[in-house]
């Protein structure tokens with residue numbers, strides 16, 4: 730069984746919750762798992778597997794996920810690394826495999842990540858903020874597919890000894 734860190738960059742909490750769900754699945758499989766906000770992670774050495782996820786905003790990974798990748802690059806290259814993104818406010822992420830956005834694809838190759846998944850996102854209908862509230866008028870809802878997330882976590886688990 731592996732020691733696994735799940736770190737997340739999340740503005741409105743839905744990516745953080747995905748990270749918790751992934752953590753639960755991995756724990757159920759017997760792994761030792763810590764789930765943390767990426768900005769609070771101090772040292773990633775000591776984990777055999779790291780899962781790093783970030784919300785997508787305007788086509789870019791959440792800044793905490795990017796900073797984490799930059800700060801811990803050397804240690805991340807030495808472990809088994811998996812990435813995920815959350816964002817699409819429709820069913821597309823459940824229906825097909827959505828490739829990483831450009832910036833995340835660059836991190837994948839730089840850090841030699843083992844894999845990536847895109848999960849649907851969530852937006853509150855009562856969202857505040859000019860851009861977010863106008864987006865929410867059209868696209869509010871919870872598009873996270875827990876079955877898809879669990880299946881992905883199971884796959885990571887199976888490849889984590």
Ligand SMILES: Cc1cc2nc3c(=O)[nH]c(=O)nc-3n(C[C@H](O)[C@H](O)[C@H](O)COP(=O)(O)O)c2cc1C
Nearest residue numbers: 739740741742743744784786787788816817850851
């Ligand atoms: C202003 C704004 C911009 C967004 N841009 C994108 C985007 O470029 N691509 C995408 O897939 N989702 C986008 N989303 C959807 C968010 O990624 C989604 O709401 C996600 O679940 C937010 O995660 P969080 O709750 O962890 O912050 C955007 C949402 C907002 C409010």
